[in-house]
Amino acid sequence: MPRVVLSAFPMIDPETYREVLASAVDEPVEIEVAELGSTERLIEAAANADAVVTDINTPVTEAALEASDLDVVVRSAVGVDNVDVAAAAERGVTVTRVPDYCxxxxxxxxxxxxxxxxxxxxxxxxxxxxxxxxxxxxxxxxxxxxxxxxxxxxxxxxxxxxxxxxxxxxxxxxxxxxxxxxxxxxxxxxxxxxxxxxxxxxxxxxxxxxxxxxxxxxxxxxxxxxxxxxxxxxxxxxxxxxxxxxxxxxxxxxxxxxxxxxxxxxxxxxxxxxxxxxxxxTPHAAWYSEEAKDDLNRSGAADVAAVLNGETPDGRVDPDADWL
Structure with missing residues (x-):
């Protein structure tokens, strides 16, 4: 059974992920919500996980990627500055983001x-x-x-x-x-x-x-x-x-x-x-509207589903992109 770890960050909605994954993935998906916020917590939470949906406060470092066997890291935002995209690419880990939700x-x-x-x-x-x-x-x-x-x-x-x-x-x-x-x-x-x-x-x-x-x-x-x-x-x-x-x-x-x-x-x-x-x-709230929050979670969940189904997700980050 695929295992997906969601950060317990307020903008990440577990219910939306459960709804989307239940309808988009043929097999049952285990979803766990975890307090992240550090490399150490990420390593602990991501053990045996296929996907991690992370937040702005959690560094997705080379060490964290090396210690896990992830297929995909979803950065629940526009930017990926706290994700080592190059290290992920070297390990065959897909990194996605949601570039247009807000x-x-x-x-x-x-x-x-x-x-x-x-x-x-x-x-x-x-x-x-x-x-x-x-x-x-x-x-x-x-x-x-x-x-x-x-x-x-x-x-x-x-x-x-x-x-x-x-x-x-x-x-x-x-x-x-x-x-x-x-x-x-x-x-x-x-x-x-x-x-x-x-x-x-x-x-x-x-x-x-x-x-x-x-x-x-x-x-x-x-x-x-x-x-x-x-x-x-x-x-x-x-x-x-x-x-x-x-x-x-x-x-x-x-x-x-x-x-x-x-x-x-x-x-x-x-x-x-x-x-x-x-x-x-203002408290890093420029992204927020109820509509944007829903778009963020549905797009992130769709990217997880795509990877679990062996497809290319819409939000995939090109590790060779000039702006990285």
Whole structure:
């Protein structure tokens, strides 16, 4: 009987997996829910398992793969930065992800963070809570239509964000070495180089996956190219942005504000970026809607079923992909 281990992570729904696997796999499937969160727990839980459905907090390392006899690792998310994809490929383990389950949600969340920061909603709300009623609490605020908004990476989420921003008459620019200028132009976006993104943009949204090339790419030099009225939004992964450089930019009025759905450490412990008047932090929740949660679990379960049935899953990660 095939054995599938599900992380006891809140976004992973065992009932959906049971429903999908019961209808898609000819033989009975044993499903176990386990507290993961570390390589050691994963090794213990994955013993004699055929499939593991894992979360953001569990490193799927070479050691964990070596100690198991898995057929498939499902990363229940868009990114696979905590999975050693190369080590999995060497051992014949299929890695899958769910690349499009929350495209609309993350794009909408990023635009929401941007406008909340641009319009100084947090300072205004705090001022009113403290008994104030003055427009000055949010100054300076610049007109959106007079601005240039930059997109760091131009995958499906950034594309959707560009569509949502198109009605506000701002100029849109993007940097992505894997997307050509013509494709960006189809979305009303001008392709620029990395330095040009930060030189041209008044505000920047970060959508890049976390890789060796992107870790810390938004550094002090990049942030130093922005203005004191700029807003930085990050809905990708925390370590793509140099947290120390961002804190310095905020403390020295190098930029106006930051909207962050991701942090370097999650959940944070004494993170100086949390609790500031000039930061708006959400708990890695940009993905969430009830519809997205259902799509995530059904797609992940379908990938498990495909592998158990000897088929190629829709969410298979190509170990030779340029963005890894």
């Amino acid at each position: 495209t609309e949600e993350v794009a909408t969340h990023s635009v929401s963070l941007l406008f909340a920061c641009l319009r100084s909603l947090k300072p205004y709300d705090g001022a009113v809570d403290d008994g104030g009623w003055g427009w000055e609490a949010g100054e300076p605020i610049r007109r959106v239509s007079a601005s240039t908004i930059g997109l760091l990476s131009f995958g499906p989420i950034a594309e959707r964000a560009a569509e949502q921003l198109s009605g506000f008459d701002a100029d849109l620019v993007a940097y992505d070495p894997f997307v050509d200028a013509d494709e960006m132009a189809e979305h009303g976006v001008e392709k620029v180089d990395f330095e040009g993104l930060f030189d041209r943009a008044d505000h920047v949204g970060v959508y890049a996956p976390l890789t060796d090339a992107t870790r810390g790419i938004v550094d002090a030099d990049a942030l130093g190219r922005l203005s004191e009225d700029s807003v930085l939004v990050n809905v990708s992964r925390g370590p793509v942005v140099d947290a120390d450089a961002l804190l310095d930019a905020l403390e020295t009025d190098g930029i106006k504000a930051a909207g962050l759905d991701v942090l370097e450490e999650e959940p944070p412990e004494d993170d100086p970026l949390v609790g500031r008047d000039d930061t708006l932090v």
